[in-house]
Amino acid sequence: MKRFIIGIGGVTNGGKSTLSRSLQGILPNSCIISQDSFFKDDSVVLTDSRGFKQYDTLDALHMDRMMSEICSWQQDPQDFMLPKAKCFTSEGTKVFFLIVEGFLIFNYGPLNMLFDKRYFLQIPYETCKLRRSSRVYMPQDPIGYFDGHVWPMYLKNRKKMEDMVHDIVFLDGTQKREVLLTTVYKDIQLMLESLQN
Ligand SMILES: Nc1ncnc2c1ncn2[C@@H]1O[C@H](COP(=O)(O)OP(=O)(O)O)[C@@H](O)[C@H]1O
Numbered sequence: 475m476k477r478f479i480i481g482i483g484g485v486t487n488g489g490k491s492t493l494s495r496s497l498q499g500i501l502p503n504s505c506i507i508s509q510d511s512f513f514k515d516d517s518v519v520l521t522d523s524r525g526f527k528q529y530d531t532l533d534a535l536h537m538d539r540m541m542s543e544i545c546s547w548q549q550d551p552q553d554f555m556l557p558k559a560k561c562f563t564s565e566g567t568k569v570f571f572l573i574v575e576g577f578l579i580f581n582y583g584p585l586n587m588l589f590d591k592r593y594f595l596q597i598p599y600e601t602c603k604l605r606r607s608s609r610v611y612m613p614q615d616p617i618g619y620f621d622g623h624v625w626p627m628y629l630k631n632r633k634k635m636e637d638m639v640h641d642i643v644f645l646d647g648t649q650k651r652e653v654l655l656t657t658v659y660k661d662i663q664l665m666l667e668s669l670q671n
C-alpha cells in the first residue's frame with residue numbers, strides 16, 4: 475500500500491476548497507481534510523484592542539484535533555475513506571491520497587512535515603477582497619476586518635511560511651479552475667512516475 479499526502483494551501487478565497495474537491499474527483503482512493511473544520515469556538519478566540527477576533531492565526535485552530543484526524547487516515551486510509559469503498563489499484567499496489575487543504579497548513583511544523591507535495595494558491599489583494607466580500611463566515615466579517623486583520627495576517631503568515639518551507643509550488647489562483655486542476659494533476663503524476671524509477 476502507498477500513501478501520499480497532498481497539501482493545498484493558500485490565501486483565503488484563493489480557491490483551495492474548489493481545487494481540492496476537483497482533485498478528489500480525479501485522484502483514486504482520495505479524501506479531503508479541511509483546516510476550516512477545526513476552528514475553535516468563537517468564545518475562546520482572542521480579540522484585539524480594535525475588537526477584531528484573531529481568527530487568522532494558528533491559535534484559533536484545534537491543530538491537535540486536525541493532526542489526530544490525519545493520524546487516523548495514516549493508520550487506515552481505506553477505513554477512513556469509506557470502509558466499503560471500491561479501491562483502485564495501480565500495478566497491484568493500492569495507492570491512497572489524502573488532500574489536506576487550508577490557509578495555514580504549511581505554517582504548522584508537525585503538519586507541514588507530512589506533505590509529499592505542497593501547493594499554494596495566491597491571488598492579488600483586490601481579487602481576494604472581492605471574493606471574500608461575497609462569502610459569509612460564521613461569525614460574519616465585521617466592517618474593516620479584511621484590511622484590519624485578514625490581509626495583514628496573510629502577509630505575516632506567508633512571510634513566516636516562506637522563511638520555513640522551501641519546496642512549495644506556487645499557483646496563480648486567478649487561472650481557470652480547469653487549468654489549475656490539470657497543472658496539479660500532472661505534477662502529481664510526475665511525482666508518482668519519479669518514485670517508480
Ligand atoms: N480558479 C478560480 N477562478 C475564479 N473563481 C474561483 C476559482 N476558484 C475558486 N473560485 C471562487 O472563489 C471563491 C472562493 O473559493 P474557495 O475554493 O472556497 O476558496 P478557499 O477554499 O481558498 O477559501 C468561490 O466563490 C469560488 O467559486
Ligand SMILES: O=C(O)c1ccc[n+]([C@@H]2O[C@H](COP(=O)([O-])O)[C@@H](O)[C@H]2O)c1
Pocket residue numbers: 485486487490510513529530576577611612613624
Ligand atoms: O470557519 C470559521 O469558523 C471561521 C470563523 C471566522 C473566520 N473564518 C475565516 O476563515 C478564513 C480561512 O478560511 P478560508 O476558507 O477562507 O481559507 C480565515 O481568513 C478566517 O478569518 C472562519
